[in-house]
Amino acid sequence: MDKKLIEKIINFRDDRNWSQFHNPKDLAISISLEAAELLELFQWNNSDEVVENNYQELQDELADILIYCTLMADKLDINLDEAVKKKLEKNEKKYPVEKSYNSKEKYDQL
Known part of the structure; x- marks a missing residue:
């Protein structure tokens, strides 16, 4: 995600002093x-x-x-770009093209 956009989201929150209300449970x-x-x-x-x-x-x-999601990632110190990349790598293993192409089946049904 664009760093300037993330900063804008964080600044919006911080300008209003809302971070105090943004714990992981309430963000979820x-x-x-x-x-x-x-x-x-x-x-x-x-x-x-x-x-x-x-x-x-x-x-x-x-x-x-x-x-x-951006606010929760900030609160938990999660780099969303890296988290998405890692998740896509996991999904590539769970859903190889040769098994999952044109299929709506879950990975354990392929």
Whole structure:
């Protein structure tokens, strides 16, 4: 993630003295709540229609999730770029192309 953007997120939090409220538990809850708000946009609706009619709301909810993930990573001293790279390496082993291509099966079912 761009360092300037991370700094902007952290500065937004710090300018308001919100770090005191951002412990890992509450940040995890906030991530989950924002993900639920994203999911709620799709509830009882056709996926294509939601994307077409609620594009800005989708962007906003994804941004909220990413902001809270960034704040949690900062609180836990996790480099998100490195964490994502390591996770992709794990996933490449769990889901090799030759077994997982065009399949929706979980890795233990391949």
